[in-house]
Amino acid sequence: MMQIHQAEFLLSNTDYQKCPTPDKPEYAFIGRSNVGKSSLLNALCNKKVAHTSQQPGKTRYINHYLINQHWYLVDLPGYGWARASKTDRKEWETMIKDYLTQRPNLLCVFLLVDIRHEPQKIDLEFMEWLAEAGVPFVMIFTKADKIAKTKTKYKASQYQQKMKEQWEELPQYFITSSENKVGMDSLLEFIEQINLNFEQKSEN
Numbered sequence: 001m002m003q004i005h006q007a008e009f010l011l012s013n014t015d016y017q018k019c020p021t022p023d024k025p026e027y028a029f030i031g032r033s034n035v036g037k038s039s040l041l042n043a044l045c046n047k048k049v050a051h052t053s054q055q056p057g058k059t060r061y062i063n064h065y066l067i068n069q070h071w072y073l074v075d076l077p078g079y080g081w082a083r084a085s086k087t088d089r090k091e092w093e094t095m096i097k098d099y100l101t102q103r104p105n106l107l108c109v110f111l112l113v114d115i116r117h118e119p120q121k122i123d124l125e126f127m128e129w130l131a132e133a134g135v136p137f138v139m140i141f142t143k144a145d146k147i148a149k150t151k152t153k154y155k156a157s158q159y160q161q162k163m164k165e166q167w168e169e170l171p172q173y174f175i176t177s178s179e180n181k182v183g184m185d186s187l188l189e190f191i192e193q194i195n196l197n198f199e200q201k202s203e204n
C-alpha cells in the first residue's frame with residue numbers, strides 16, 4: 001500500500017505552459033471554492049503543504065506539489081466563488097480550462113463536491129464540460145464527518161441517482177473526510193494503480 005512520505009511545494013502559476021516538465025503522473029483537485037480541495041491535499045500528504053481557509057477564494061493559481069519524488073498533485077482555485085468579478089471568472093476559466101485540456105501528463109482529475117449538498121447545477125455543468133472535453137475524472141465527496149456515518153453512502157448514491165437522468169455512465173466516486181482522514185487509503189490505492197499503468201506504458 002502506497003504511503004506519501006514526501007510532499008513538496010514546487011511552483012504556482014497561471015499558465016499551463018509554465019508548469020513543471022510534464023514527465024510524471026499528475027492529478028488535480030477541482031470543485032467549488034471552499035469544498036475542501038486544499039484540505040484534502042494536506043490530508044492525503046499528512047502535512048500542511050497547501051493553504052486552506054474558511055473563506056472561499058483562498059487558492060488562486062495552479063499549484064504543483066511533488067509527491068514521493070515521483071508524481072504530482074495539483075491544487076487549483078475553485079469555481080462558484082460569489083464575490084469573484086466577471087473578469088476574475090473569465091481569467092479563472094481560461095487558466096483552468098487550458099490547464100485541464102492541454103496538460104499532457106494529467107492522468108485524472110478529482111472533482112470534489114460537498115457530501116451534504118444536493119447536486120448543484122454548477123458542478124453538474126462542470127462535469128459535463130470535463131466529459132465533453134475528454135478529461136478523465138472521478139468524483140470525491142468531501143466533509144463526510146459533517147453527516148452521520150450511516151448516511152454517507154446513501155447521500156452519495158442519491159447524488160449519482162440524480163446524475164443518471166443525464167449520464168449514461170456514472171463516474172467512480174470516493175467518500176472522504178479530511179478532518180477524520182476517511183477515504184485516504186482508497187484514494188491512494190486508486191492513484192497507485194494509475195501510476196503503475198503509467199510506468200508500464202512508458203516501459204513499452
Ligand code: GTP
Pocket residue numbers: 032033034035036037038039040051052053054055056057058059060076077078079142143144145146176177178179180
Ligand atoms: P478554495 O481554495 O477557495 O477553492 O477552497 P478549497 O476547496 O481549497 O477549500 P479548503 O481546503 O480551503 O477548505 C475550506 C474550509 O472547509 C476550511 O475551513 C476547511 O477547514 C474546511 N474543510 C475542508 N475539508 C473538510 C472536512 O473534511 N471536514 C470538515 N469538517 N471541514 C473541512
Ligand code: MG
Pocket residue numbers: 037038039051052058059075076077
Ligand atoms: Mg484551496
